[in-house]
Amino acid sequence: MPVVGVASKLRQPAVGSRPIHTALPIPNLGRSSMAHGLAPRSSELRVTESSMLSCQLSLKTEIHDRRSNLVPAPAATLARSSREAEESKICKIYTDWANHYLAKSGCPRLIKDLTQDIPDGVLLAEIIQIIANEKIEDINSCPKSHSQMIENVECCLSFLGARGVSVQGLSAEEVCNGNLKSILGLFFILSRYKQQQQHQQQYLQSLVELQQHVTHQTTGAAQLSQHKTQDMQSRLPGPSRVPAAGSGSNSIKVPQT
Numbered sequence: 079m080p081v082v083g084v085a086s087k088l089r090q091p092a093v094g095s096r097p098i099h100t101a102l103p104i105p106n107l108g109r110s111s112m113a114h115g116l117a118p119r120s121s122e123l124r125v126t127e128s129s130m131l132s133c134q135l136s137l138k139t140e141i142h143d144r145r146s147n148l149v150p151a152p153a154a155t156l157a158r159s160s161r162e163a164e165e166s167k168i169c170k171i172y173t174d175w176a177n178h179y180l181a182k183s184g185c186p187r188l189i190k191d192l193t194q195d196i197p198d199g200v201l202l203a204e205i206i207q208i209i210a211n212e213k214i215e216d217i218n219s220c221p222k223s224h225s226q227m228i229e230n231v232e233c234c235l236s237f238l239g240a241r242g243v244s245v246q247g248l249s250a251e252e253v254c255n256g257n258l259k260s261i262l263g264l265f266f267i268l269s270r271y272k273q274q275q276q277h278q279q280q281y282l283q284s285l286v287e288l289q290q291h292v293t294h295q296t297t298g299a300a301q302l303s304q305h306k307t308q309d310m311q312s313r314l315p316g317p318s319r320v321p322a323a324g325s326g327s328n329s330i331k332v333p334q335t
Contacts, residue, residue: 169258180204180205199217200219203230205268231253243267
């Protein structure tokens with residue numbers, strides 16, 4: 079008994095200190111490790127599996143979105159590439175067409191890029207003058223400002239409009255800004271104007287040839303008629319063979335041929 083009393087006294091806590099429990103609960107590994115910042119292996123596996131699942135879902139969603147977005151992309155890309163290739167082909171055709179007339183006229187400057195060499199209006203005026211065989215007035219050969227370039231192009235459009243060429247829908251400012259669509263439209267109008275000029279020249283040439291042919295035929299017919307008249311006159315009897323009036327002969331001697 080005395081020993082038990084001494085032991086109980088020794089177990090009593092001192093004043094101001096925490097009580098000491100002898101029957102502590104069994105520690106939970108998950109909670110204790112989480113408390114120390116360390117996740118248990120089972121929790122790690124669960125977190126890893128959930129992370130992998132979410133990654134797979136996000137990856138599948140991204141692939142699906144990309145596939146859905148890429149379905150119309152090839153058609154749009156092909157259409158754009160085809161349009162660019164067609165524009166490049168048309169640009170080359172009109173560039174070669176214009177350079178043919180520029181080189182033929184002896185112009186030292188040729189077109190390399192329609193969007194760079196046409197906006198100042200100088201080469202444009204040169205091409206129009208070659209096609210129309212007429213000089214365009216008030217063209218600034220060395221424009222130094224954007225407004226002077228616009229004035230050059232406006233003079234070219236006014237020149238064409240005064241000769242019956244339809245230039246509606248064309249803007250001098252857009253041409254000066256290097257708008258390829260406007261420049262190609264202008265060159266299309268110029269090519270048609272050149273064709274009309276060629277047709278008119280061919281028509282006038284055919285008229286001249288027809289007139290020359292008619293004149294030649296008329297001259298030939300007149301000469302043939304003259305020859306026939308001279309031949310008939312040469313076959314008429316001379317005065318000595320025609321009987322005199324009152325000679326009593328009723329017959330006329332016709333010369334034997």
